[in-house]
């Protein structure tokens with residue numbers, strides 16, 4: 157029987173969860189104060205996921221970057237692929253919050269989380 | 284149109300200031316919001332990670348998304364504001380008259396107001412405040428500076444990073460560096476427990492295999508032009524570095540995440556009384572300081588980990604300002620001091636009247652499991668599985684509960700072990 161200790165990251169209570177693999181193959185979770193923790197622990201063992209955040213270059217805007225996030229948590233092993241994709245693109249201002257920046261990567265979209273206004277003056281902070 | 288006389292001037296346009304200005308405007312006050320930078324928004328504008336607004340908007344937003352929601356609200360209400368306008372000093376003329384001197388692109392202005400809402404945030408602690416000796420080469424940043432460079436301007440300040448301090452800001456920056464392909468060699472923490480939330484230790488450090496050294500200190504930075512390495516040592520129970528345990532970590536960048544301190548210099552010059560534990564002002568339940576008509580909210584009041592509480596404080600300060608204007612001053616009341624009991628490091632506000640609802644914000648001194656937080660005078664108790672210095676304890680007491688303590692001389696808050 158396998159045992160693993162995890163800390164639930166769903167809410168700040170941060171319960172310590174013990175996940176035991178029964179001989180039958182099913183998982184048993186102890187220590188969760190609410191059902192969300194049980195759900196989290198099972199997913200964390202089988203298929204851990206995270207929301208990925210980054211910034212993407214923008215030209216012609218009031219800021220030279222826009223912040224982005226994945227529309228949903230993605231499998232942890234997809235993180236490098238997403239970071240590579242966000243590093244390799246460049247957007248033109250304006251950018252609106254919620255705008256899709258990369259469509260359908262690892263089963264999710266990458267969306268903008270900041271607004272970048274279009275400006276005509278040229279920003280001299282070279283990237 | 285910029286005028287010279289206001290009911291209220293709000294200083295600093297982070298979430299606290301924006302929330303205060305919106306609320307003040309909604310309550311019918313003639314108010315102006317003054318911001319130093321060329322952008323509104325304060326810290327959340329540079330926070331690209333989620334974890335904002337769970338209480339206030341009931342959604343998990345990034346700092347940027349959160350602040351744009353507030354901008355939209357501000358736009359609806361039509362708040363007047365100034366950008367690139369640095370409040371340089373404040374003069375106290377009378378209980379209902381203050382002068383705010385502002386350096387603006389159009390010259391120096393002196394604006395008059397009956398009340399001030401001070402929301403200028405906090406500053407980051409620097410190297411000389413945390414006893415790091417050695418060289419002062421390029422490559423030393425505070426976490427906030429590194430965050431602005433990376434997340435607003437797209438510049439990664441280094442390749443091999445050592446982070447000093449394991450508060451949430453340090454942990455979040457460790458993850459940002461790791462995501463952007465920099466190597467985070469270590470996070471060094473003086474205390475025996477992490478400064479930030481456990482969930483951030485998991486998501487920011489463990490996810491990226493970043494080592495966390497608890498009970499360690501950076502004693503020296505070494506480097507001629509650029510940082511070359513840091514010297515790290517274990518500390519004893521009195522937090523003094525143990526010489527024999529010293530070791531070196533090669534790196535090109537040191538990021539200081541050693542905590543925030545409320546930014547109050549301007550108010551201290553006109554006689555503000557501060558609490559040595561919060562490093563913020565001593566306030567009553569309206570968040571009014573000892574200077575009549577001067578209200579403080581957000582990180583200038585107390586270092587907050589949740590922006591939701593910051594917004595709540597901003598709104599409360601605006602309500603306080605309105606009450607002040609209606610009564611030509613906050614009426615004299617039978618103020619009860621709020622007293623810290625067992626395992627409470629600080630609590631805000633410091634005085635309450637017992638005649639209205641009050642929200643207390645407190646932090647514990649040390650982590651503890653299975654406890655009861657109590658306010659004995661009103662018979663209030665809350666069971667908690669964990670209390671940690673990193674997590675603010677927020678307690679809301681209704682007027683009705685407080686009525687039961689009308690004869691009490693004080694209100695005390697304490698953490699008791701649960702049986």
Ligand SMILES: Cc1cc2nc3c(=O)[nH]c(=O)nc-3n(C[C@H](O)[C@H](O)[C@H](O)COP(=O)(O)OP(=O)(O)OC[C@H]3O[C@@H](n4cnc5c(N)ncnc54)[C@H](O)[C@@H]3O)c2cc1C
Nearest residue numbers: 295297298299319325326334370403404452581582589590
């Ligand atoms: C790295 C980091 C991560 C965080 N993560 C989270 C999180 O995940 N979730 C969450 O809820 N909260 C988080 N917070 C906390 C939250 O962002 C802060 O508590 C909040 O921004 C404080 O708001 P404020 O308005 O008091 O101060 P600030 O946001 O600092 O705003 C103060 C404003 O005042 C202006 N100002 C200062 N001096 C003057 C002057 N003399 N004249 C004119 N203007 C002036 C400044 O330019 C600034 O715009 C985080 C904070 C940091 C630093």
Ligand code: SF4
Nearest residue numbers: 164167170171190193
């Ligand atoms: S198990 Fe429930 S209560 Fe415990 S940390 Fe997870 S979400 Fe929070």
